[in-house]
Amino acid sequence: MAWPSNRLLIGNGASEFIDLIMRLAPGGAYRVGPFIASYKEYERAAKVAGRTVIPHSDKATKAGVTVIIHPNSPSGEFMELPELELIVQAAQAEGGVVLVDESFMPHMGPNWHAHSALTLVEKYPATVLVVNSWTKIWCCPGLRLGSVACAEQWYNIMKKNQTPWSCNNMAQAFCAAVAADEEFQLQTWKLLPEWRQRQQDLITALGWTFNTASPLWVPWVFVDCGSAEVAERAAAAAQDAGCPVRWCASFDCPSRLRLGIRTPSQQDQLQQAWCKMLGK
Ligand SMILES: Cc1ncc(COP(=O)(O)O)c(C=O)c1O
Secondary structure, eight states: OOOOGGGEEEESSHHHHHHHHHHHSOSSEEEOOSSSOBOTHHHHHHHHTTOOEEOTTOOSSOEEEEEEESSOTBTOOOOOHHHHHHHHHHHHHHTOEEEEEOTTGGGGOTTGGGGSTHHHHHHOTTTEEEEEETTTTTTOTTSOOEEEEOOHHHHHHHHHHSOTTOSOHHHHHHHHHHHTOHHHHHHHHHHHHHHHHHHHHHHHHHTOEEOTTSOTTSSEEEEEOSSHHHHHHHHHHHHHTTOOOEEGGGGTOTTEEEEEOOOHHHHHHHHHHHHHHHTO
């Protein structure tokens, strides 16, 4: 699928567009997605732009921006397009926009475009903007590389308001090189679900649970350790073992961990540390 370049803006990470859209979108609140917790940068950017933050269930307050993280981080659920389209139609009716964050969508597999909100940009040009961070699928957290795909009218508004020379040459060269590396993509799509299944089995062996509503291609497991105390100790033990995981207290989920999918040998190293911690 070739996306037209006059509707794709490249920038200094997805964060640049999260910030820009919160400032430039129609007035009104920021309505969060219908998930237990979501990536917090949206809340920061919304507040800086003078927006109040409302839960997804609040349909009485007008929202200028609704954000759907697709799949959602950290909980890992994935919303299919018919459900997403209903949210878009509701936003259109109230004069707001829907920012769909697809930073982890390319992990789905070779057919990810068919499930992407990019199709909704065509259908609802005034309402849907799709943001991506390209440091996830290509594993380069040190670089800044993000994009927004949107209708031409939004492209022009954002281009005008974007900092000039936003995306540097290094990030552009990296993008051109990795986009051509088909073998890396194929390996990711093959290995990720296998390694994720393996990681889930290890979590079950520890007596912990995880969000089973999250599909296997999502590159992390949302683990429930049963208590905040155990989750905090588990995060510290993981750090000491050289396999850091994300303790989700800052998402108001203190008993949970967001556990990125690593190689089998790294999974075993982490499991050893957690078995020791639990006296297993
Ligand atoms: C869901 C999601 N969106 C956006 C971002 C920010 O991306 P970037 O580093 O490209 O600004 C992150 C970073 O972790 C993320 O998890």
